[in-house]
Amino acid sequence: MYRGREGQWAWLLHRLSGLAILAYFLLHVVSISLIMFGEDVYMAVHHLYDLWPFRVGLILVTAGVVYHALNGLRIMVMDFTGRGVAYQRQMWYGVMALTLMATAYTTWVNIPRILGGY
Numbered sequence: 491m492y493r494g495r496e497g498q499w500a501w502l503l504h505r506l507s508g509l510a511i512l513a514y515f516l517l518h519v520v521s522i523s524l525i526m527f528g529e530d531v532y533m534a535v536h537h538l539y540d541l542w543p544f545r546v547g548l549i550l551v552t553a554g555v556v557y558h559a560l561n562g563l564r565i566m567v568m569d570f571t572g573r574g575v576a577y578q579r580q581m582w583y584g585v586m587a588l589t590l591m592a593t594a595y596t597t598w599v600n601i602p603r604i605l606g607g608y
Contacts, residue, residue, distance in 0.1 A: 496582045504561045507554040514551050545604045553593040560585040 524532045538544065564581045568574035574581070 496579045500561060500564070500578075500582045500585075503557060504565075507558040507561075510551070510554040511558060514554075540603070542604045542606075545600050549593060549596050549600055552596040553589055556592040557585065557589040560588055 521535060524535055561582075564574075564578070564585050567581065568578050
């Protein structure tokens, strides 16, 4: 199932997306907690989020969350059904296709903001 094939990539991407989600949540908690220092500090930091690197980061966070959620469902199907392992490769390609579609939509919505047109 592993040996450098789809199962290995699924495992690696699942771990990396989990770490990325954790980093995003930590940034989110710190960002929201800045209200303790006043509205000016809070708004100064939140205006940075309109810059293009943060918009690109939003696209990457969306990709990570969608992949992690769908791959988690794939893992549950493999663990709780007797037939799941036989179709793990096809399910992983389905997870990747759905992740790419969600990421493409998020990119499409954010392109005007990244380019400064919004």
